[in-house]
Amino acid sequence: MVEKDAYRKGIDDSQGSGHRQRLRERFQTSGHRALADYEFLELLLTYSIPRKDTKPLAKELMKEFGSFSAVLDQSQEKLTSIDGLGSRSASLIRLVRSAMHKYLEEQVENRPTISKPEDIASFVRIHIGSNDRECVMLICLNDANKLLHHEIVNEGSIRRTPFYPRDILKPAILHNATGVIIVHNHPSGEAIPSEADHGMTSKLESLAGELDIRLIDHLITTPKQTLSLKTGRLV
Template sequence: MRDRRSNVAAEPGPGGETLTTKGHRQRLRERFRRSGEDSLADYELLEFLLFSALPRRDTKPIAKALLQRFGSFSAALAAPRERLCEIPGLSDVSIDALKAVHAAIARYHRSELKQRQLLDSWPRVIDYLRASMELNTIEEFRILFLDRKNGLIADEVQQTGTVDHTPVYPREIIRRALEHAATALILVHNHPSGDPTPSRADIKMTKTIIEIATPLGIEIHDHIIIGLRKNVSLRELQLI
């Protein structure tokens, strides 16, 4: 087989690698080093992320398959492991690489929050929550525990559920707040449907937590619901 563009013999190596593949990888690396991530299309950045995990594979068709299946770069990173396993060519190691990038994004945002007062850094709070939860395929209930200066003490996922329900136990939430010596909480959960409109159950549960927390000197700053490219605040909606 001969590469028509370069007229270089493209003999496949182990796993399907060719001289053409090596040249493509080198050109992509040089473009990234020279011009940064904005010079790469979404599929090219996914290719780049897979280079080390799949050293002897052409990662372009895998990257394009990821975008076709999940619809966007961020959705590909956030996709559940079992769905990533359905993409031909992805190995356990390459899936680990994608999930590590997604985890790194969330950890970056979380580490930024730990240096700040959360109520004075609301856009960063939302960025972190969206990076962590926006594309989850099951509901997840998260709590941000705050100190007297509204600094972040801890960030914990309390419960995970199904595609449309998460069991929440108000007294367990308050018990954890007392263990952390937290004086305020931000409650968060996601709606995998993409619609962040609060349900009656969401509102009732939040009011129950407030009723238990208030006599103990614990304030519920807000309950945020994360949807697809949208989020709502129960406090802004004047529901609490």
């Protein structure tokens, strides 16, 4: 059933079916690179709004949120605030993001080892990079640098989150981790470490060492970039 608030400014499906078919054929032949960002979103929306032109709605979403990835990062409430986008379409958009999350999670879980920041950069960006509040994520590894466990251990405000060493290291002990990676996000969008970030890294490294746990790295992530405090490089 088509959602009641399907985009009202569109054209009838009999007029738009040829355009939709061309979009599908371009995607089937050449993948997402054959489509502009709004066209990719337009094609996605055809699966929840089958009888209306979804191009105006796709362009409105891009205008409102700024980019394709930003559209996927929005909550159900923010998506349905856009005129013409109902709960069914919002759920589809959020389902796509969740599928990406699941895909990257399994890639990390199935890696033989996690030996450098690049191995988990995409995973941490999609996991917490777009959070609108600063939070701390813990990644636990075994002796072979294989993933044992990951979780968000602290969540704070838009500007900062508390770093409580006990909360960070407790899951590592419970999961018998011998190595950990600490990750926190910067909602500002800039992966620039502060003096406090460097100070907490040193403190955690010292405390973890007393428990025979290696602090492998401390990463700062945003939706678009991840910084390794260990190497000083963006990945």
